[in-house]
Amino acid sequence: MDRETRVKMMIEEIRGQCLHKGVGALKELSVVFHHMDVDFSQRLCIQELERGMKNYGVKVDKEDLHMLFDTFDINKNNQIDFVELVSTLRPPMSKARVNVVKEAFKRLDFSADGIISIEDLKIVYSSNAKRHPKYVSGEWTEEQVLRHFLDSIDTPGNPDGKVTREEFMNYYAGVSSTVDDDSYFDLMMRACYDLPNKGEAKK
Structure with missing residues (x-):
C-alpha cells in the first residue's frame, strides 16, 4: 500500500470515529487536542499529537503517526494548529x-x-x-x-x-x-x- 492510500485510510478511520460520536464530534476532537496543547501555543508538536490520539482512542504506530502529522501540517511549519486539524478531518460536502x-x-x-x-x-x-x-x-x-x-x-x-x-x-x-x-x-x-x-x- 502506497503512502497516499495509507494516509487517506487513516484520515477516513479517524473521521469515522469522530462522526460515530455525533454532530459535535469534530468539535469534541478539537477540545481533546486543545487539552494536549500543554504550552498553550495553540499548536501541537508531534509528541502532543501522539498523546491526543491515544486519549481519543485512536491507535497509530510511529510511522503512521509521522505520516498523519505531515498531512495535518498543511503549512509545513512542523506544528499543527487547530484550523489545520479540523480542516483535514472535516467531512467532505457536495x-x-x-x-x-x-x-x-x-x-x-x-x-x-x-x-x-x-x-x-x-x-x-x-x-x-x-x-x-x-x-x-x-x-x-x-x-x-x-x-x-x-x-x-x-x-x-x-x-x-x-x-x-x-x-x-x-x-x-x-x-x-x-x-x-x-x-x-x-x-x-x-x-x-x-x-x-x-x-x-x-x-
Missing part, C-alpha cells in the same frame, strides 16, 4: 451544500468582514433570538441568546464571541454528515437562516 452554507454565512456576516459577531447578529438575527425560550421566559437577554448561538459554532475551548467562515463551515460539515439528502440539507439551512429558496435566489 458543492450544493457548500454553497448554501456560504450563503447562510454571508447573510449573518452583515459587516462583510469575514467574521460573524454579536453586532452582526443584532441586525440580521434579532427576531430569531427573541423567539428563544430563555429569552421569552426572561432568563436570558437578547445578547446572551446571541452569544450562546455563536459559542455553539465557535472553536471549542477557545470561544471568542466571533465565528469565522472556516469555523462556520466546520460546524456545518458535521451537521451535513448526519443528513443524507442534499435537497433536505438545503431546505434545512434555508429555513434556519431565512434564506430565499433557490427560485427566489436567482431572481
Whole structure:
C-alpha cells in the first residue's frame, strides 16, 4: 500500500470515529487536542499529537503517526494548529451544500468582514433570538441568546464571541454528515437562516 492510500485510510478511520460520536464530534476532537496543547501555543508538536490520539482512542504506530502529522501540517511549519486539524478531518460536502452554507454565512456576516459577531447578529438575527425560550421566559437577554448561538459554532475551548467562515463551515460539515439528502440539507439551512429558496435566489 502506497503512502497516499495509507494516509487517506487513516484520515477516513479517524473521521469515522469522530462522526460515530455525533454532530459535535469534530468539535469534541478539537477540545481533546486543545487539552494536549500543554504550552498553550495553540499548536501541537508531534509528541502532543501522539498523546491526543491515544486519549481519543485512536491507535497509530510511529510511522503512521509521522505520516498523519505531515498531512495535518498543511503549512509545513512542523506544528499543527487547530484550523489545520479540523480542516483535514472535516467531512467532505457536495458543492450544493457548500454553497448554501456560504450563503447562510454571508447573510449573518452583515459587516462583510469575514467574521460573524454579536453586532452582526443584532441586525440580521434579532427576531430569531427573541423567539428563544430563555429569552421569552426572561432568563436570558437578547445578547446572551446571541452569544450562546455563536459559542455553539465557535472553536471549542477557545470561544471568542466571533465565528469565522472556516469555523462556520466546520460546524456545518458535521451537521451535513448526519443528513443524507442534499435537497433536505438545503431546505434545512434555508429555513434556519431565512434564506430565499433557490427560485427566489436567482431572481
